[in-house]
Amino acid sequence: MSAPLFLLPSPLGEGTLTAMFPLFNFQIINSIDYYIVEELRTARRFLRKMNIDKAIDDLTFLVLNEHSKQVNGKEYLQPCLEGHNMGLLSEAGTPCIADPGHVIVAAAHQLGIEVIPLVGPNSIILSLMASGFNGQNFSFHGYLPTDSVMREKEILFYETLTKKTGQTQIFIETPYRNEHLFHSFLKVCDPVTRLCIACNLTTPEQSIVSQSIAKWKKENPDIHKRPVVFLIN
Protein backbone atom coordinates (compact mmCIF):
# COMPACT_ATOMS: atom_id res chain seq x y z
CA MET A 1 0.00 0.00 0.00
CA SER A 2 1.51 3.34 -1.03
CA ALA A 3 1.86 6.31 1.36
CA PRO A 4 0.65 9.83 0.50
CA LEU A 5 2.52 12.68 -1.14
CA PHE A 6 2.08 15.84 0.95
CA LEU A 7 2.32 19.21 -0.81
CA LEU A 8 4.01 21.47 1.73
CA PRO A 9 3.91 25.25 1.41
CA SER A 10 6.95 27.24 2.54
CA PRO A 11 7.39 30.90 3.61
CA LEU A 12 7.13 33.74 1.09
CA GLY A 13 9.78 35.69 2.99
CA GLU A 14 11.02 36.52 6.46
CA GLY A 15 7.98 36.42 8.70
CA THR A 16 6.42 34.62 11.65
CA LEU A 17 5.91 30.95 10.81
CA THR A 18 2.84 30.65 13.06
CA ALA A 19 1.22 33.36 10.93
CA MET A 20 1.87 31.36 7.76
CA PHE A 21 1.23 27.71 8.57
CA PRO A 22 -1.42 25.72 10.45
CA LEU A 23 -0.15 23.58 13.35
CA PHE A 24 -0.97 20.51 11.25
CA ASN A 25 1.88 21.37 8.85
CA PHE A 26 4.39 21.23 11.71
CA GLN A 27 3.00 17.80 12.69
CA ILE A 28 3.09 16.43 9.15
CA ILE A 29 6.70 17.52 8.68
CA ASN A 30 7.61 15.32 11.61
CA SER A 31 6.07 12.31 9.86
CA ILE A 32 8.19 12.67 6.71
CA ASP A 33 11.65 11.25 5.95
CA TYR A 34 11.69 11.78 2.16
CA TYR A 35 11.46 15.16 0.45
CA ILE A 36 11.37 16.39 -3.13
CA VAL A 37 12.78 19.93 -3.10
CA GLU A 38 13.89 22.67 -5.51
CA GLU A 39 17.06 23.64 -3.64
CA LEU A 40 18.69 21.69 -0.81
CA ARG A 41 19.86 24.73 1.11
CA THR A 42 16.44 26.46 1.24
CA ALA A 43 14.73 23.19 2.13
CA ARG A 44 17.07 22.45 5.03
CA ARG A 45 16.78 26.02 6.33
CA PHE A 46 12.98 25.83 6.17
CA LEU A 47 12.82 22.52 8.07
CA ARG A 48 15.18 23.86 10.76
CA LYS A 49 12.97 26.94 11.14
CA MET A 50 9.90 24.72 11.45
CA ASN A 51 11.63 23.21 14.52
CA ILE A 52 11.56 19.73 13.06
CA ASP A 53 12.16 17.01 15.71
CA LYS A 54 14.11 14.76 13.32
CA ALA A 55 17.82 15.11 12.56
CA ILE A 56 17.97 16.84 9.18
CA ASP A 57 20.98 14.73 8.16
CA ASP A 58 18.83 11.59 8.49
CA LEU A 59 16.34 12.87 5.90
CA THR A 60 16.54 12.04 2.19
CA PHE A 61 16.27 14.92 -0.28
CA LEU A 62 15.60 14.48 -3.99
CA VAL A 63 16.19 17.63 -6.02
CA LEU A 64 13.77 18.73 -8.75
CA ASN A 65 14.30 22.09 -10.43
CA GLU A 66 14.72 23.71 -13.84
CA HIS A 67 18.05 21.88 -14.28
CA SER A 68 16.46 18.43 -13.81
CA LYS A 69 16.51 16.53 -17.09
CA GLN A 70 14.02 13.85 -18.17
CA VAL A 71 12.20 13.74 -14.86
CA ASN A 72 10.99 10.21 -14.13
CA GLY A 73 8.13 10.68 -11.67
CA LYS A 74 8.14 7.02 -10.67
CA GLU A 75 11.78 7.20 -9.56
CA TYR A 76 11.14 10.29 -7.44
CA LEU A 77 8.05 8.69 -5.90
CA GLN A 78 9.63 5.31 -5.08
CA PRO A 79 9.52 6.02 -1.29
CA CYS A 80 5.71 6.60 -1.48
CA LEU A 81 5.32 3.34 -3.38
CA GLU A 82 7.27 1.61 -0.59
CA GLY A 83 4.94 3.04 2.06
CA HIS A 84 6.88 6.14 3.23
CA ASN A 85 5.20 9.57 3.48
CA MET A 86 6.82 12.06 1.12
CA GLY A 87 6.82 15.86 1.08
CA LEU A 88 6.99 18.10 -2.00
CA LEU A 89 8.43 21.48 -1.00
CA SER A 90 8.35 24.72 -2.96
CA GLU A 91 11.11 27.35 -2.89
CA ALA A 92 8.54 29.90 -1.73
CA GLY A 93 4.80 29.58 -1.23
CA THR A 94 2.65 26.68 -2.40
CA PRO A 95 4.16 23.85 -4.48
CA CYS A 96 3.06 23.40 -8.10
CA ILE A 97 1.90 27.02 -8.52
CA ALA A 98 4.51 28.73 -10.68
CA ASP A 99 7.06 25.96 -9.96
CA PRO A 100 8.04 22.63 -11.58
CA GLY A 101 6.40 20.35 -8.95
CA HIS A 102 3.26 19.63 -10.96
CA VAL A 103 5.09 16.96 -12.99
CA ILE A 104 5.57 14.94 -9.80
CA VAL A 105 1.93 15.36 -8.79
CA ALA A 106 0.76 14.22 -12.22
CA ALA A 107 2.96 11.11 -11.84
CA ALA A 108 1.52 10.48 -8.35
CA HIS A 109 -2.01 10.40 -9.79
CA GLN A 110 -0.94 7.94 -12.48
CA LEU A 111 0.64 5.70 -9.84
CA GLY A 112 -2.43 5.81 -7.61
CA ILE A 113 -0.60 7.71 -4.84
CA GLU A 114 -2.83 9.91 -2.67
CA VAL A 115 -1.98 13.61 -3.02
CA ILE A 116 -2.64 15.80 0.05
CA PRO A 117 -2.23 19.58 -0.37
CA LEU A 118 -1.60 21.53 2.86
CA VAL A 119 -2.76 25.07 3.59
CA GLY A 120 -0.15 27.82 3.45
CA PRO A 121 0.69 31.23 2.02
CA ASN A 122 0.05 31.72 -1.68
CA SER A 123 0.99 35.13 -3.00
CA ILE A 124 -1.50 35.00 -5.89
CA ILE A 125 -4.53 34.41 -3.65
CA LEU A 126 -3.37 36.74 -0.84
CA SER A 127 -2.83 39.57 -3.31
CA LEU A 128 -6.11 38.91 -5.12
CA MET A 129 -8.03 38.93 -1.79
CA ALA A 130 -6.37 42.18 -0.78
CA SER A 131 -6.59 43.93 -4.17
CA GLY A 132 -10.32 44.70 -4.02
CA PHE A 133 -10.54 43.38 -7.60
CA ASN A 134 -12.91 40.82 -9.15
CA GLY A 135 -12.31 37.45 -7.49
CA GLN A 136 -15.07 35.63 -9.41
CA ASN A 137 -13.06 35.60 -12.62
CA PHE A 138 -9.28 35.87 -12.71
CA SER A 139 -6.27 34.69 -14.64
CA PHE A 140 -2.66 34.17 -13.59
CA HIS A 141 -0.12 34.53 -16.40
CA GLY A 142 3.19 34.18 -14.58
CA TYR A 143 5.98 36.15 -16.25
CA LEU A 144 5.51 38.58 -19.15
CA PRO A 145 8.12 38.82 -21.95
CA THR A 146 11.38 40.57 -21.04
CA ASP A 147 11.40 42.43 -24.35
CA SER A 148 9.61 45.72 -23.68
CA VAL A 149 7.74 45.88 -27.00
CA MET A 150 6.41 42.35 -26.61
CA ARG A 151 5.63 42.95 -22.92
CA GLU A 152 3.63 46.10 -23.62
CA LYS A 153 1.72 44.37 -26.39
CA GLU A 154 0.72 41.59 -23.99
CA ILE A 155 -0.27 44.05 -21.26
CA LEU A 156 -2.54 45.83 -23.73
CA PHE A 157 -4.04 42.50 -24.78
CA TYR A 158 -4.84 41.58 -21.16
CA GLU A 159 -6.12 45.06 -20.32
CA THR A 160 -8.56 44.80 -23.25
CA LEU A 161 -9.67 41.37 -22.01
CA THR A 162 -10.36 42.89 -18.57
CA LYS A 163 -12.40 45.71 -20.06
CA LYS A 164 -14.49 43.17 -21.99
CA THR A 165 -14.96 40.52 -19.29
CA GLY A 166 -14.10 42.10 -15.92
CA GLN A 167 -11.46 39.38 -15.43
CA THR A 168 -8.62 40.28 -13.06
CA GLN A 169 -5.18 39.73 -14.63
CA ILE A 170 -2.32 38.62 -12.37
CA PHE A 171 1.42 38.71 -13.11
CA ILE A 172 4.74 38.17 -11.38
CA GLU A 173 8.20 39.30 -12.39
CA THR A 174 11.81 38.50 -11.54
CA PRO A 175 12.36 40.97 -8.65
CA TYR A 176 15.18 42.95 -10.29
CA ARG A 177 12.91 43.61 -13.30
CA ASN A 178 9.90 44.82 -11.28
CA GLU A 179 10.45 48.47 -12.17
CA HIS A 180 10.50 47.73 -15.90
CA LEU A 181 7.15 45.98 -15.59
CA PHE A 182 5.72 48.81 -13.47
CA HIS A 183 6.76 51.41 -16.06
CA SER A 184 5.25 49.31 -18.86
CA PHE A 185 1.89 49.37 -17.05
CA LEU A 186 2.15 53.17 -16.64
CA LYS A 187 3.09 53.59 -20.29
CA VAL A 188 0.37 51.54 -21.98
CA CYS A 189 -2.61 51.22 -19.62
CA ASP A 190 -5.66 53.44 -19.53
CA PRO A 191 -5.43 56.00 -16.65
CA VAL A 192 -8.65 54.57 -15.14
CA THR A 193 -7.36 50.97 -15.13
CA ARG A 194 -6.59 49.90 -11.59
CA LEU A 195 -3.21 48.40 -10.71
CA CYS A 196 -2.57 46.62 -7.41
CA ILE A 197 1.03 46.19 -6.27
CA ALA A 198 1.32 43.61 -3.49
CA CYS A 199 4.87 43.62 -2.13
CA ASN A 200 6.63 41.52 0.54
CA LEU A 201 3.46 39.60 1.42
CA THR A 202 3.27 38.02 4.91
CA THR A 203 6.49 39.78 6.00
CA PRO A 204 6.78 42.77 8.38
CA GLU A 205 7.39 44.96 5.28
CA GLN A 206 4.12 43.91 3.60
CA SER A 207 2.65 46.67 1.42
CA ILE A 208 -0.52 46.34 -0.68
CA VAL A 209 -1.57 49.39 -2.69
CA SER A 210 -4.46 49.29 -5.13
CA GLN A 211 -5.25 52.40 -7.16
CA SER A 212 -5.70 53.78 -10.68
CA ILE A 213 -2.83 54.07 -13.17
CA ALA A 214 -3.43 57.85 -13.03
CA LYS A 215 -2.58 57.82 -9.30
CA TRP A 216 0.39 55.47 -9.75
CA LYS A 217 1.87 57.97 -12.23
CA LYS A 218 2.44 60.33 -9.29
CA GLU A 219 4.25 57.71 -7.21
CA ASN A 220 7.49 55.81 -7.21
CA PRO A 221 6.92 52.60 -5.23
CA ASP A 222 9.92 50.90 -3.63
CA ILE A 223 9.68 47.53 -5.41
CA HIS A 224 13.21 46.97 -6.71
CA LYS A 225 14.40 43.43 -5.92
CA ARG A 226 11.38 42.73 -3.72
CA PRO A 227 8.84 39.94 -4.27
CA VAL A 228 5.81 41.56 -5.91
CA VAL A 229 2.51 40.44 -7.41
CA PHE A 230 0.98 42.82 -9.97
CA LEU A 231 -2.77 42.77 -10.63
CA ILE A 232 -4.86 44.82 -13.05
CA ASN A 233 -8.61 45.29 -13.26
Next chain:
Amino acid sequence: MSAPLFLLPSPLGEGTLTAMFPLFNFQIINSIDYYIVEELRTARRFLRKMNIDKAIDDLTFLVLNEHSKQVNGKEYLQPCLEGHNMGLLSEAGTPCIADPGHVIVAAAHQLGIEVIPLVGPNSIILSLMASGFNGQNFSFHGYLPTDSVMREKEILFYETLTKKTGQTQIFIETPYRNEHLFHSFLKVCDPVTRLCIACNLTTPEQSIVSQSIAKWKKENPDIHKRPVVFLIN
Protein backbone atom coordinates in the same frame (compact mmCIF):
# COMPACT_ATOMS: atom_id res chain seq x y z
CA MET B 1 -5.60 57.04 12.54
CA SER B 2 -7.64 54.22 10.99
CA ALA B 3 -7.30 50.57 12.06
CA PRO B 4 -6.75 47.72 9.58
CA LEU B 5 -9.30 45.54 7.81
CA PHE B 6 -8.34 41.87 8.26
CA LEU B 7 -9.47 39.39 5.59
CA LEU B 8 -10.25 36.22 7.54
CA PRO B 9 -10.56 32.85 5.82
CA SER B 10 -13.10 30.37 7.18
CA PRO B 11 -13.39 26.56 6.89
CA LEU B 12 -14.29 24.87 3.59
CA GLY B 13 -16.20 22.15 5.49
CA GLU B 14 -16.10 20.02 8.60
CA GLY B 15 -12.45 19.51 9.41
CA THR B 16 -9.78 20.20 12.00
CA LEU B 17 -9.35 23.95 12.46
CA THR B 18 -5.65 23.62 13.34
CA ALA B 19 -5.15 22.01 9.92
CA MET B 20 -6.77 25.00 8.21
CA PHE B 21 -5.60 28.13 10.02
CA PRO B 22 -2.31 29.45 11.38
CA LEU B 23 -2.26 30.28 15.11
CA PHE B 24 -2.05 33.95 14.17
CA ASN B 25 -5.63 33.84 12.84
CA PHE B 26 -6.89 32.72 16.28
CA GLN B 27 -4.98 35.64 17.87
CA ILE B 28 -6.28 38.22 15.38
CA ILE B 29 -9.87 37.10 15.92
CA ASN B 30 -9.47 37.99 19.57
CA SER B 31 -8.46 41.55 18.63
CA ILE B 32 -11.62 42.22 16.59
CA ASP B 33 -15.00 43.55 17.76
CA TYR B 34 -16.49 44.45 14.36
CA TYR B 35 -17.15 41.99 11.55
CA ILE B 36 -18.49 42.18 8.03
CA VAL B 37 -20.07 38.78 7.26
CA GLU B 38 -22.16 37.07 4.61
CA GLU B 39 -24.48 35.23 7.00
CA LEU B 40 -24.80 35.86 10.75
CA ARG B 41 -25.39 32.25 11.69
CA THR B 42 -22.31 30.86 9.88
CA ALA B 43 -20.14 33.70 11.22
CA ARG B 44 -21.19 33.13 14.85
CA ARG B 45 -20.69 29.36 14.52
CA PHE B 46 -17.22 29.88 13.03
CA LEU B 47 -16.13 32.25 15.82
CA ARG B 48 -17.41 29.83 18.50
CA LYS B 49 -15.45 27.01 16.84
CA MET B 50 -12.33 29.18 16.80
CA ASN B 51 -12.67 29.30 20.62
CA ILE B 52 -12.89 33.08 20.64
CA ASP B 53 -12.27 34.58 24.12
CA LYS B 54 -14.79 37.39 23.64
CA ALA B 55 -18.53 37.06 24.24
CA ILE B 56 -20.06 36.70 20.78
CA ASP B 57 -23.07 38.82 21.82
CA ASP B 58 -20.72 41.75 22.46
CA LEU B 59 -19.48 41.72 18.86
CA THR B 60 -20.98 43.85 16.10
CA PHE B 61 -21.85 42.11 12.81
CA LEU B 62 -22.59 43.94 9.57
CA VAL B 63 -24.13 41.73 6.89
CA LEU B 64 -22.97 41.92 3.27
CA ASN B 65 -24.34 39.40 0.78
CA GLU B 66 -26.08 39.12 -2.58
CA HIS B 67 -29.21 40.71 -1.05
CA SER B 68 -27.32 43.84 0.06
CA LYS B 69 -28.45 46.81 -2.03
CA GLN B 70 -26.36 49.90 -2.88
CA VAL B 71 -23.42 48.92 -0.69
CA ASN B 72 -21.77 52.00 0.79
CA GLY B 73 -18.26 50.87 1.65
CA LYS B 74 -17.62 53.88 3.87
CA GLU B 75 -20.59 53.04 6.11
CA TYR B 76 -19.43 49.44 6.53
CA LEU B 77 -15.89 50.58 7.30
CA GLN B 78 -16.79 53.28 9.83
CA PRO B 79 -15.34 51.24 12.75
CA CYS B 80 -11.94 51.05 10.95
CA LEU B 81 -12.04 54.81 10.40
CA GLU B 82 -12.67 55.23 14.14
CA GLY B 83 -9.64 53.10 15.01
CA HIS B 84 -11.23 49.66 15.57
CA ASN B 85 -9.84 46.53 13.89
CA MET B 86 -12.39 44.96 11.56
CA GLY B 87 -12.69 41.46 10.11
CA LEU B 88 -14.16 40.52 6.75
CA LEU B 89 -15.37 36.91 6.85
CA SER B 90 -16.26 34.64 3.95
CA GLU B 91 -18.97 31.97 4.06
CA ALA B 92 -16.34 29.37 3.15
CA GLY B 93 -12.69 29.76 2.32
CA THR B 94 -10.92 33.04 1.61
CA PRO B 95 -12.87 36.32 1.43
CA CYS B 96 -13.17 38.16 -1.89
CA ILE B 97 -12.51 35.06 -4.02
CA ALA B 98 -15.85 34.10 -5.53
CA ASP B 99 -17.73 36.17 -2.93
CA PRO B 100 -19.01 39.79 -2.72
CA GLY B 101 -16.35 41.04 -0.25
CA HIS B 102 -14.12 42.69 -2.85
CA VAL B 103 -16.38 45.77 -2.92
CA ILE B 104 -15.50 46.44 0.73
CA VAL B 105 -11.79 45.94 0.10
CA ALA B 106 -11.90 48.36 -2.85
CA ALA B 107 -13.56 50.92 -0.55
CA ALA B 108 -10.90 50.32 2.12
CA HIS B 109 -8.14 51.17 -0.39
CA GLN B 110 -9.95 54.39 -1.37
CA LEU B 111 -10.28 55.36 2.30
CA GLY B 112 -6.60 54.66 3.02
CA ILE B 113 -7.41 51.75 5.36
CA GLU B 114 -4.71 49.07 5.55
CA VAL B 115 -5.89 45.70 4.20
CA ILE B 116 -4.31 42.59 5.75
CA PRO B 117 -5.12 39.21 4.14
CA LEU B 118 -4.64 36.18 6.40
CA VAL B 119 -3.57 32.71 5.28
CA GLY B 120 -6.25 30.02 5.10
CA PRO B 121 -7.79 27.33 2.94
CA ASN B 122 -8.61 28.31 -0.63
CA SER B 123 -10.22 25.56 -2.68
CA ILE B 124 -8.98 26.94 -6.00
CA ILE B 125 -5.30 26.88 -5.00
CA LEU B 126 -5.51 23.60 -3.05
CA SER B 127 -7.15 21.85 -6.00
CA LEU B 128 -4.73 23.38 -8.51
CA MET B 129 -1.71 22.26 -6.41
CA ALA B 130 -3.13 18.76 -6.14
CA SER B 131 -4.29 18.41 -9.75
CA GLY B 132 -0.86 17.93 -11.29
CA PHE B 133 -1.87 20.48 -13.94
CA ASN B 134 -0.07 23.61 -15.18
CA GLY B 135 0.25 26.08 -12.29
CA GLN B 136 2.24 28.67 -14.25
CA ASN B 137 -0.81 29.75 -16.24
CA PHE B 138 -4.36 29.25 -15.01
CA SER B 139 -7.78 30.83 -15.10
CA PHE B 140 -10.69 30.64 -12.68
CA HIS B 141 -14.10 31.17 -14.28
CA GLY B 142 -16.49 30.59 -11.39
CA TYR B 143 -19.82 29.17 -12.48
CA LEU B 144 -20.63 28.04 -16.03
CA PRO B 145 -24.10 28.66 -17.54
CA THR B 146 -26.94 26.46 -16.21
CA ASP B 147 -28.30 25.97 -19.72
CA SER B 148 -26.64 22.80 -21.03
CA VAL B 149 -26.13 24.02 -24.61
CA MET B 150 -24.49 27.24 -23.44
CA ARG B 151 -22.47 25.37 -20.82
CA GLU B 152 -21.12 22.86 -23.33
CA LYS B 153 -20.25 25.64 -25.74
CA GLU B 154 -18.21 27.40 -23.05
CA ILE B 155 -16.49 24.18 -22.00
CA LEU B 156 -15.40 23.62 -25.60
CA PHE B 157 -14.16 27.20 -25.80
CA TYR B 158 -12.02 26.77 -22.68
CA GLU B 159 -10.78 23.33 -23.73
CA THR B 160 -9.59 24.85 -27.04
CA LEU B 161 -7.86 27.64 -25.11
CA THR B 162 -6.06 25.02 -23.00
CA LYS B 163 -4.93 23.10 -26.08
CA LYS B 164 -3.51 26.31 -27.56
CA THR B 165 -1.88 27.81 -24.45
CA GLY B 166 -1.55 25.04 -21.85
CA GLN B 167 -3.61 27.17 -19.45
CA THR B 168 -5.43 25.25 -16.70
CA GLN B 169 -9.16 26.08 -16.56
CA ILE B 170 -10.89 26.06 -13.17
CA PHE B 171 -14.63 25.98 -12.46
CA ILE B 172 -17.01 25.60 -9.54
CA GLU B 173 -20.68 24.66 -9.55
CA THR B 174 -23.65 24.81 -7.19
CA PRO B 175 -23.28 21.41 -5.45
CA TYR B 176 -26.65 19.98 -6.53
CA ARG B 177 -25.70 20.66 -10.17
CA ASN B 178 -22.26 19.00 -10.02
CA GLU B 179 -23.36 15.92 -11.93
CA HIS B 180 -24.73 17.99 -14.81
CA LEU B 181 -21.40 19.74 -15.15
CA PHE B 182 -19.50 16.44 -14.92
CA HIS B 183 -21.61 14.91 -17.70
CA SER B 184 -21.10 17.99 -19.87
CA PHE B 185 -17.32 17.53 -19.59
CA LEU B 186 -17.69 13.85 -20.55
CA LYS B 187 -19.93 14.73 -23.46
CA VAL B 188 -17.89 17.45 -25.16
CA CYS B 189 -14.23 17.10 -24.14
CA ASP B 190 -11.55 15.23 -26.02
CA PRO B 191 -10.88 11.80 -24.42
CA VAL B 192 -7.22 12.79 -23.81
CA THR B 193 -8.14 16.02 -21.98
CA ARG B 194 -7.47 15.65 -18.27
CA LEU B 195 -10.17 16.46 -15.71
CA CYS B 196 -9.41 16.84 -12.01
CA ILE B 197 -12.30 16.54 -9.54
CA ALA B 198 -11.34 17.88 -6.11
CA CYS B 199 -14.13 17.10 -3.64
CA ASN B 200 -14.61 17.92 0.07
CA LEU B 201 -11.20 19.60 0.34
CA THR B 202 -9.62 19.79 3.84
CA THR B 203 -12.32 17.52 5.30
CA PRO B 204 -11.95 13.85 6.32
CA GLU B 205 -13.82 12.92 3.09
CA GLN B 206 -11.34 14.76 0.83
CA SER B 207 -10.99 13.12 -2.59
CA ILE B 208 -8.81 14.43 -5.42
CA VAL B 209 -8.81 12.45 -8.66
CA SER B 210 -7.02 13.65 -11.76
CA GLN B 211 -7.28 11.59 -14.94
CA SER B 212 -8.26 11.65 -18.63
CA ILE B 213 -11.85 12.09 -19.80
CA ALA B 214 -11.52 8.59 -21.30
CA LYS B 215 -10.93 7.18 -17.80
CA TRP B 216 -13.67 9.28 -16.20
CA LYS B 217 -16.14 7.79 -18.69
CA LYS B 218 -15.75 4.47 -16.86
CA GLU B 219 -16.46 5.99 -13.44
CA ASN B 220 -19.32 7.51 -11.54
CA PRO B 221 -17.82 9.79 -8.87
CA ASP B 222 -19.89 10.55 -5.75
CA ILE B 223 -20.07 14.34 -6.13
CA HIS B 224 -23.78 15.07 -5.71
CA LYS B 225 -24.33 17.97 -3.27
CA ARG B 226 -20.65 18.03 -2.27
CA PRO B 227 -18.32 21.00 -2.64
CA VAL B 228 -16.24 20.33 -5.77
CA VAL B 229 -13.66 22.17 -7.83
CA PHE B 230 -13.37 21.04 -11.48
CA LEU B 231 -10.12 21.61 -13.40
CA ILE B 232 -9.25 20.77 -17.00
CA ASN B 233 -5.89 20.68 -18.74
